[in-house]
Amino acid sequence: MLMTRRSDPNLDREQLIAAAFGQLEEEGLERLSMRRLAGRLGVQAPALYWYVADKAELLGLMAREIYAAAYAGAPPVTDWRAWLEAFGRALRDAFRARRDGARLCAIAKPSSARDVSDHARRIAAPLVVLGLDQTHALSFQASVISFVLGWATFEANGPMHDYLAEMLDFEASFDAGLAALVRGFEVAG
Amino acid sequence: MLMTRRSDPNLDREQLIAAAFGQLEEEGLERLSMRRLAGRLGVQAPALYWYVADKAELLGLMAREIYAAAYAGAPPVTDWRAWLEAFGRALRDAFRARRDGARLCAIAKPSSARDVSDHARRIAAPLVVLGLDQTHALSFQASVISFVLGWATFEANGPMHDYLAEMLDFEASFDAGLAALVRGFEVAG
DNA sequence: ACCTGAACACCGTTCAAGT
DNA sequence: ACCTGAACACCGTTCAAGT
Numbered sequence: 001m002l003m004t005r006r007s008d009p010n011l012d013r014e015q016l017i018a019a020a021f022g023q024l025e026e027e028g029l030e031r032l033s034m035r036r037l038a039g040r041l042g043v044q045a046p047a048l049y050w051y052v053a054d055k056a057e058l059l060g061l062m063a064r065e066i067y068a069a070a071y072a073g074a075p076p077v078t079d080w081r082a083w084l085e086a087f088g089r090a091l092r093d094a095f096r097a098r099r100d101g102a103r104l105c106a107i108a109k110p111s112s113a114r115d116v117s118d119h120a121r122r123i124a125a126p127l128v129v130l131g132l133d134q135t136h137a138l139s140f141q142a143s144v145i146s147f148v149l150g151w152a153t154f155e156a157n158g159p160m161h162d163y164l165a166e167m168l169d170f171e172a173s174f175d176a177g178l179a180a181l182v183r184g185f186e187v188a189g
Numbered sequence: 190m191l192m193t194r195r196s197d198p199n200l201d202r203e204q205l206i207a208a209a210f211g212q213l214e215e216e217g218l219e220r221l222s223m224r225r226l227a228g229r230l231g232v233q234a235p236a237l238y239w240y241v242a243d244k245a246e247l248l249g250l251m252a253r254e255i256y257a258a259a260y261a262g263a264p265p266v267t268d269w270r271a272w273l274e275a276f277g278r279a280l281r282d283a284f285r286a287r288r289d290g291a292r293l294c295a296i297a298k299p300s301s302a303r304d305v306s307d308h309a310r311r312i313a314a315p316l317v318v319l320g321l322d323q324t325h326a327l328s329f330q331a332s333v334i335s336f337v338l339g340w341a342t343f344e345a346n347g348p349m350h351d352y353l354a355e356m357l358d359f360e361a362s363f364d365a366g367l368a369a370l371v372r373g374f375e376v377a378g
Numbered sequence: 379a380c381c382t383g384a385a386c387a388c389c390g391t392t393c394a395a396g397t
Numbered sequence: 398a399c400c401t402g403a404a405c406a407c408c409g410t411t412c413a414a415g416t
Binding site for chain 2: 113146
């Protein structure tokens with residue numbers, strides 16, 4: 001057929017990433033190895049290197065997907081403070097939606113410069129439309145992402161979570177912290 | 190001699206941690222292995238398990254030392270907002286003072302419940318003295334640490350840092366974010 | 379173009395045995 | 398009490414060779 005590539009490979013990049021998320025969900029980050037992943041795909045480990053330069057690239061692609069979910073999950077709003085808060089909440093949800101999501105994003109390196117600038121533009125855009133200049137938009141974005149990543153990291157730390165849960169309300173404190181951060185931003189000038 | 194333990198072991202826990210920081214500084218987190226660490230101490234890898242239950246415990250002890258440096262580095266101040274901001278700055282410095290400090294603290298699990306409650310008490314104390322109740326103190330602490338850990342994580346991410354450095358002033362934005370967070374905290378009631 | 383087999387240089391951890 | 402030697406069950410990655 002015209003639409004079929006000659007000699008149908010078993011794999012493609014999408015399947016590889018999907019399988020990686022499957023492995024992550026079932027066994028966690030420390031058991032997400034190239035060898036196990038290959039096993040789950042019915043293939044030998046070196047085969048994966050046809051689709052991905054190395055494990056770091058794979059993790060980078062996975063992180064990309066988590067951030068994409070956060071952007072998709074942030075509802076449209078009418079002012080930039082509300083947008084930042086909604087995005088922060090969506091990002092936390094995106095981290096929690098996948099096992100070890102925060103830890104994954106903490107160690108993942110961006111796969112390319114284009115990745116980072118896309119990222120930057122993607123959040124700058126709505127903020128600029130809502131009246132913020134580029135510089136403040138980027139700076140506030142960086143703070144919100146940092147806060148949420150750090151929070152999700154602690155929250156996903158089993159022992160720490162359990163010890164703190166007795167004295168700390170994670171939901172209320174996250175909301176309070178995010179709200180404080182966004183409320184505190186000041187636009188100079 | 191009276192002060193000498195019979196049959197002087199070559200090692201102790203302090204030396205182990207010190208050597209681990211040495212290895213971290215020289216080769217980075219991914220080359221901090223039990224085997225290399227043992228090599229640096231002139232000993233076989235299994236010997237380390239006399240002093241530490243496993244690698245996770247070692248990392249936990251290292252993280253403990255980094256947080257301790259932050260507490261030591263925060264100058265005494267007269268109101269709780271100033272204290273939180275000073276602590277946030279000191280924590281960032283503590284993360285940056287050691288190679289991969291933020292990543293280390295992101296993956297380290299607290300070595301014990303006592304560790305976490307000490308931690309909590311240590312920061313709650315000055316805040317409570319400065320007029321904050323326990324609940325708010327803990328909540329604000331968690332937010333500040335989260336923000337700083339997240340920030341330091343991105344900052345230490347080589348590619349991300351380089352790509353962002355062109356569009357973002359890391360110093361100014363960190364200061365602005367931390368200030369915003371602390372300014373935004375509200376005490377209900 | 380896509381995948382295997384075999385290899386290289388590693389890991390963390392256990393455990394019997396030595397001193 | 399403290400440490401070694403040998404082993405177990407793994408890693409990521411390269412690369413010649415197969416199809």
